[in-house]
Amino acid sequence: MKIGFLRPALISSFCAAALTLLASCGGNKTAEAAPAAGKKLHLVYIAKGLQDVYWKFVEAGARQAEAEANAAGTPVEVTFDAPVKDGDADGQITMMQNYIAQKVDGIILCPIDDKALVSPATLAHQAGIPLAVGDSALQYNELVSYVRTDNFKGGQMAGDELARALGEKGSVILLRYSPGSASCDEREAGFLDAIGKHPNIKILDSKNYAGQGVDSAVEKSGNVLLTYRDQVDGVFTPNESSTNGMLLTLQKMGLAGKIKFVGFDGGQQNVDGLRAGAINALVLQNPKKIGYEGVRVMLDYLAKKPVEKVIDTGAKLATKANLDTAEIQDLLTLPKK
Numbered sequence: 001m002k003i004g005f006l007r008p009a010l011i012s013s014f015c016a017a018a019l020t021l022l023a024s025c026g027g028n029k030t031a032e033a034a035p036a037a038g039k040k041l042h043l044v045y046i047a048k049g050l051q052d053v054y055w056k057f058v059e060a061g062a063r064q065a066e067a068e069a070n071a072a073g074t075p076v077e078v079t080f081d082a083p084v085k086d087g088d089a090d091g092q093i094t095m096m097q098n099y100i101a102q103k104v105d106g107i108i109l110c111p112i113d114d115k116a117l118v119s120p121a122t123l124a125h126q127a128g129i130p131l132a133v134g135d136s137a138l139q140y141n142e143l144v145s146y147v148r149t150d151n152f153k154g155g156q157m158a159g160d161e162l163a164r165a166l167g168e169k170g171s172v173i174l175l176r177y178s179p180g181s182a183s184c185d186e187r188e189a190g191f192l193d194a195i196g197k198h199p200n201i202k203i204l205d206s207k208n209y210a211g212q213g214v215d216s217a218v219e220k221s222g223n224v225l226l227t228y229r230d231q232v233d234g235v236f237t238p239n240e241s242s243t244n245g246m247l248l249t250l251q252k253m254g255l256a257g258k259i260k261f262v263g264f265d266g267g268q269q270n271v272d273g274l275r276a277g278a279i280n281a282l283v284l285q286n287p288k289k290i291g292y293e294g295v296r297v298m299l300d301y302l303a304k305k306p307v308e309k310v311i312d313t314g315a316k317l318a319t320k321a322n323l324d325t326a327e328i329q330d331l332l333t334l335p336k337k
Contacts, residue, residue, distance in 0.1 A: 049086030061291025087212030155190020170233030217245020
């Protein structure tokens with residue numbers, strides 16, 4: 001297994017917390033005990049952030065699984081939580097520490113950083129708390145399950161669609177998301193793999209990052225478009241905030257609809273951009289299913305049922321032509337509470 005590292009500011013506090021937790025849990029406890037019959041289970045779902053609409057869909061799926069379990073006679077409470085600031089890996093580390101100290105029955109984590117979150121994941125395992133991972137990979141082996149989109153395939157879908165929209169020729173930009181985000185790393189790699197199979201398409205730039213949040217994405221999109229404005233024919237962005245930031249920048253610069261644009265994820269502004277022709281296509285994940293399956297697989301594991309080690313929740317390509325179909329609208333519509 002690969003062991004990650006904590007940021008320097010957190011090392012001393014994390015080590016102190018680890019020693020306290022291990023002492024209270026009796027040392028290296030690696031085997032989870034079955035919950036007592038009739039005991040109300042407490043699961044925690046830790047998302048990456050709160051700003052993107054994507055996470056509202058993930059929570060809706062988790063709530064559906066919670067409701068179904070309670071209705072079926074398995075008492076469970078799911079706490080859905082995330083750092084206040086999107087992309088705050090240190091915040092996720094602190095949350096993990098806190099929930100381990102509370103001795104919750106299971107944690108479903110969507111790791112912001114595939115290395116930095118390894119240390120608290122190890123601590124959870126040592127404390128006897130099972131851990132599943134959703135949305136994005138973690139470089140750690142002791143997991144109940146990994147619930148995810150096939151992100152490499154999703155990136156390939158985006159690359160092939162952008163090539164089609166360009167008529168198989170032109171120059172394109174990949175604006176990456178953020179270092180350490182395994183899911184977006186895989187989408188970006190898939191995109192480059194697909195584009196590399198279209199010999200008349202040139203990559204102008206694939207080294208710049210949009211960064212965390214829409215504001216950062218607007219700034220970085222503006223910088224890269226100013227650099228390549230007279231050369232670029234198409235762009236790809238790998239998540240909701242980077243797609244939204246690029247859309248806003250293209251609109252502001254008068255380039256919307258003139259530069260071919262494929263993005264990842266929904267959100268109302270991105271969907272409106274697709275409908276208006278400013279975005280050519282969106283690769284849509286199934287975040288409701290990511291939330292649902294994370295809770296469902298953890299409950300199965302705690303009930304000593306067989307579980308799938310990897311659960312692929314699928315992805316669809318949304319275009320203006322199929323935007324109003326039931327299949328696509330289901331991925332874009334939050335369930336009514």
